[in-house]
Amino acid sequence: MNGCENRIEAIERWLDGELSGAEAESLRVHVTACAECAETQRRLEKIQRTLQGALRAEAQQLEFQRFWRAVQIRINEKRPWHREALERLRSAFPASRAAWAVPAVIALLLAAISLESYLPFWRGAGRNSFATVESIDAYGRNVALLREYDTKTTVIWLYQDQEGENEAAEETAPSGPAF
Amino acid sequence: MKLLKKPPLRVLLFSLLSLLVATAAGIAQKQPQNVQVRIGAILASNQNDDFDSRLKPLEKQLRVLKYRSYRLLKDESQDVPWKGNKVFQIPGGRSLMVAPQEFQDNRIGLKVRLTEGQKPLLDTTVRISNKGNFILGGPPQEGGVLVLSISATAQ
Numbered sequence: 001m002n003g004c005e006n007r008i009e010a011i012e013r014w015l016d017g018e019l020s021g022a023e024a025e026s027l028r029v030h031v032t033a034c035a036e037c038a039e040t041q042r043r044l045e046k047i048q049r050t051l052q053g054a055l056r057a058e059a060q061q062l063e064f065q066r067f068w069r070a071v072q073i074r075i076n077e078k079r080p081w082h083r084e085a086l087e088r089l090r091s092a093f094p095a096s097r098a099a100w101a102v103p104a105v106i107a108l109l110l111a112a113i114s115l116e117s118y119l120p121f122w123r124g125a126g127r128n129s130f131a132t133v134e135s136i137d138a139y140g141r142n143v144a145l146l147r148e149y150d151t152k153t154t155v156i157w158l159y160q161d162q163e164g165e166n167e168a169a170e171e172t173a174p175s176g177p178a179f
Numbered sequence: 180m181k182l183l184k185k186p187p188l189r190v191l192l193f194s195l196l197s198l199l200v201a202t203a204a205g206i207a208q209k210q211p212q213n214v215q216v217r218i219g220a221i222l223a224s225n226q227n228d229d230f231d232s233r234l235k236p237l238e239k240q241l242r243v244l245k246y247r248s249y250r251l252l253k254d255e256s257q258d259v260p261w262k263g264n265k266v267f268q269i270p271g272g273r274s275l276m277v278a279p280q281e282f283q284d285n286r287i288g289l290k291v292r293l294t295e296g297q298k299p300l301l302d303t304t305v306r307i308s309n310k311g312n313f314i315l316g317g318p319p320q321e322g323g324v325l326v327l328s329i330s331a332t333a334q
Contacts, residue, residue, distance in 0.1 A: 103190055103193040129311060133304075134303075134304040134305065135302075141300070153314060155313070155314040156301070157315075
């Protein structure tokens with residue numbers, strides 16, 4: 001343990017050309033005098049050479065011309081409008097911003113619901129305000145149901161046939177609906 | 180506090196807060212206690228062309244019935260509790276029992292029974308808009324017909 005273990009990283013940086021001139025010179029002087037560091041330098045240089053050799057061999061097998069041609073074609077090709085629009089949308093609304101859309105929609109829905117409960121006529125005139133007849137029993141009498149659209153009026157009308165039962169003989173009984 | 184700076188957590192907290200507000204608003208929204216039921220008993224006939232000025236708000240609805248004359252015989256309002264009922268005395272020895280059933284979607288469900296003496300004339304269940312009305316008519320009355328305007332307001 002002569003303190004040279006800490007110099008391994010410095011030697012790596014030196015071999016990579018990352019040290020300043022003064023640092024590199026100081027380390028070079030030390031490596032010349034220190035057998036352990038000289039050995040480390042040789043070992044690292046050997047690893048570096050092996051790696052470079054392997055990378056060069058791999059790179060030679062790659063067909064860069066074909067690769068670049070494909071890249072150029074993709075750069076030059078005109079993308080469909082919807083894809084461009086989608087990408088613009090994505091860049092305008094990144095995922096973090098889009099996440100806010102969820103509570104924003106909830107808030108909007110709540111606002112709409114609240115508005116409806118506090119302002120009953122908020123839903124507008126377009127909504128059906130007719131009375132809805134869910135059940136009706138006229139005990140055998142005739143009954144007519146009228147819905148008048150202009151005034152949104154629902155009319156339930158009881159009437160009896162001319163020859164039907166005469167329940168109020170002394171009065172003028174209507175023979176049918178008056179509408 | 181560093182966690183609060185993370186957008187997903189902020190989003191989650193905001194959503195939870197929104198839901199809490201919604202729940203509170205839902206609880207705060209009061210269920211109406213009573214329904215004010217108003218019955219207008221009207222005599223419609225062809226004996227003359229008089230139109231009772233008190234019926235002005237109903238004029239457009241009544242004109243649908245094609246009679247020439249309309250006269251208000253009785254106008255009565257009563258507060259009716261939910262699931263309860265009230266009986267209105269109607270001209271001609273008739274009575275009208277009204278029972279509010281439910282209040283949903285700003286509409287009131289009403290069960291209505293018209294009787295003449297002990298004899299039932301009509302049973303119906305109608306759902307009307309809050310503050311809305313419907314017309315029930317047809318029984319003979321004084322040379323014309325009886326027309327009832329039945330309206331309800333949640334209170």
